[in-house]
Amino acid sequence: MTRIDGRTPDRLRPVEIVTDYLKFAEGSALITCGNTQVLCAASVEEGAPPHVPEGEGWVTAEYAMLPRANRSRSRRDIAKLKLSPRSAEIQRLVGRSLRACVDRAKLGPRTITVDCDVIQGDGGTRTASITGGYVALALACRRLRDAGVLTEDPLIGQVAAASAGIVEDVPLLDLCYEEDSAAQVDFNCVMTGEGRLVEVQGTGEGRAFTLEEQQALLGLCAQGIGELLRLQNEALGR
Numbered sequence: 001m002t003r004i005d006g007r008t009p010d011r012l013r014p015v016e017i018v019t020d021y022l023k024f025a026e027g028s029a030l031i032t033c034g035n036t037q038v039l040c041a042a043s044v045e046e047g048a049p050p051h052v053p054e055g056e057g058w059v060t061a062e063y064a065m066l067p068r069a070n071r072s073r074s075r076r077d078i079a080k081l082k083l084s085p086r087s088a089e090i091q092r093l094v095g096r097s098l099r100a101c102v103d104r105a106k107l108g109p110r111t112i113t114v115d116c117d118v119i120q121g122d123g124g125t126r127t128a129s130i131t132g133g134y135v136a137l138a139l140a141c142r143r144l145r146d147a148g149v150l151t152e153d154p155l156i157g158q159v160a161a162a163s164a165g166i167v168e169d170v171p172l173l174d175l176c177y178e179e180d181s182a183a184q185v186d187f188n189c190v191m192t193g194e195g196r197l198v199e200v201q202g203t204g205e206g207r208a209f210t211l212e213e214q215q216a217l218l219g220l221c222a223q224g225i226g227e228l229l230r231l232q233n234e235a236l237g238r
Helices: 085-099 125-146 177-181 211-235
Strands: 015-019 027-033 036-046 058-065 110-120 159-167 170-173 185-192 197-204
Touching: 015 125, 015 211, 027 125, 036 125, 058 085, 058 125, 085 110, 085 125, 085 159, 085 197, 110 125, 125 159, 125 185, 125 211, 159 177, 159 211, 170 211, 185 211, 197 211
Parallel strands: 058 110
Antiparallel strands: 015 027, 027 036, 036 110, 159 170, 159 185, 185 197
16 A cells, blocks of 8 residues: 555654753653654652652653644643543553663652653654653753762663554554554554563554464564664764
8 A cells, every 4th residue: 555655664754853852851852753743851859659669769751732733622631620531541651661761779769750742643642752751761860860869870771662553454654643543453562672562552443453463563663663762862862
């Protein structure tokens, strides 16, 4: 099949990561994936939640979409007096993913909150939030070390995420909105820099899918994540 933007099935949309996008956040990054844009900001606070073992830290995330991030205006969560189920599910995913690359003992008794605000949504906002959120988190940890607050880097690895799907029975990497809305199967994957899985989400939206198709989608995501890991390192000057 011919994709809307002419990409091959195994190609990501153009990705750009701009670091230090915000003046006051300890770490920030604006990530652009095609027409999707997510602003990620990492904030550091002293102290950790009560459930965290003494002496350890915590990494968490919040996720929201601006009212006109999509093709029609959506109401702000605050207007509904509660977080939407979708936003709650995504921010838990982002938090789990980022904690996978942090040694919380080395972080010490402090909390890093990564806010992911979708400026423009065109598919793949959760995976962009994880990929950009890692960069913001890494910058915040770097600032803590530079300030002498931390003597060791709490980051023990790297994490990024990519989406894939089956459209017209063809496995595709990194779906845009038009492809995502027509997808028979929706698939998201989070991986570490060592290629280990943090989370896999696969849903038969239009039909069930086979184990062979699952492996094909996983392979596409792994390929895309490899490229995203490289772009993260480039943005961080590594």
